[in-house]
Amino acid sequence: xxxxxxxxGPLSVPxxxxxxxxCTYSDRVSQSFFWYRQxxxxxxxxxxxxxSNGDKEDGRFTAQLNKASQYVSLLIRDSQPSDSATYxxxxxxxxxxxxxxxxxxxxxxx
Amino acid sequence: NAGVTQTPKFQVLKTGxxxxxxxxxxxxxxxxxxxxxxxxxGLRLIYYSASxxxxxxxxxxxxxxxxxxxxREFSLRLESAAPSQTSxxxxxxxxxxxGGYSPLHFGNGTRLTVT
Numbered sequence: 001x002x003x004x005x006x007x008x009g010p011l012s013v014p015x016x017x018x019x020x021x022x023c024t025y026s027d028r029v030s031q032s033f034f035w036y037r038q039x040x041x042x043x044x045x046x047x048x049x050x051x052s053n054g055d056k057e058d059g060r061f062t063a064q065l066n067k068a069s070q071y072v073s074l075l076i077r078d079s080q081p082s083d084s085a086t087y088x089x090x091x092x093x094x095x096x097x098x099x100x101x102x103x104x105x106x107x108x109x110x
Numbered sequence: 111n112a113g114v115t116q117t118p119k120f121q122v123l124k125t126g127x128x129x130x131x132x133x134x135x136x137x138x139x140x141x142x143x144x145x146x147x148x149x150x151x152g153l154r155l156i157y158y159s160a161s162x163x164x165x166x167x168x169x170x171x172x173x174x175x176x177x178x179x180x181x182r183e184f185s186l187r188l189e190s191a192a193p194s195q196t197s198x199x200x201x202x203x204x205x206x207x208x209g210g211y212s213p214l215h216f217g218n219g220t221r222l223t224v225t
Contacts, residue, residue: 034213043217044200045216088153090214097143098155098204101152102151
């Protein structure tokens with residue numbers, strides 16, 4: 001079983017600031033990494049996927065992966081009130097099963 | 111563009127009652143999953159089906175059974191509901207792609223309360 005740990009929240013940031021979310025995982029054979037956003041009462045939606053070491057940017061979101069340190073992070077730049085949600089880190093090994101962290105709740109203060 | 115459809119959206123059961131949660135996907139995905147989500151515990155895998163005709167236990171299978179009826183449909187059954195099964199249940203699907211599997215596509219969830 002792959003263990004996935006996320007920094008405990010909630011995380012409160014002012015509008016326009018950078019929100020930084022961290023995730024560590026225990027299984028060294030993990031190959032695929034995902035960040036999902038979940039609004040209250042809704043289903044998770046994929047916002048980022050990353051497979052190789054380094055940074056991947058998509059709009060205001062940047063995912064960073066360091067397989068040697070078994071660490072993946074998500075940066076949200078220019079945070080907006082609409083970014084207020086729970087962010088779930090998910091990790092997949094060499095099969096099709098996805099393991100999730102408990103999530104970090106982000107609140108963006110206007 | 112329905113994606114993954116779950117029914118019902120809400121359900122209240124009494125302890126000992128049974129019910130089946132339905133899930134269907136129209137994306138022609140081979141793999142389907144059932145997760146439960148409880149406060150502070152993230153999503154935990156109950157059962158999964160790698161392809162039509164196969165099912166396997168996930169992290170928390172006790173008290174549940176599943177049926178992969180065909181490629182589109184994957185149902186979750188609670189034979190004798192317990193208050194510990196009060197949760198939000200999500201069905202999801204994915205497909206094998208070059209280099210691995212696609213991300214999960216989730217249904218809208220079923221909110222189940224067992225009294």
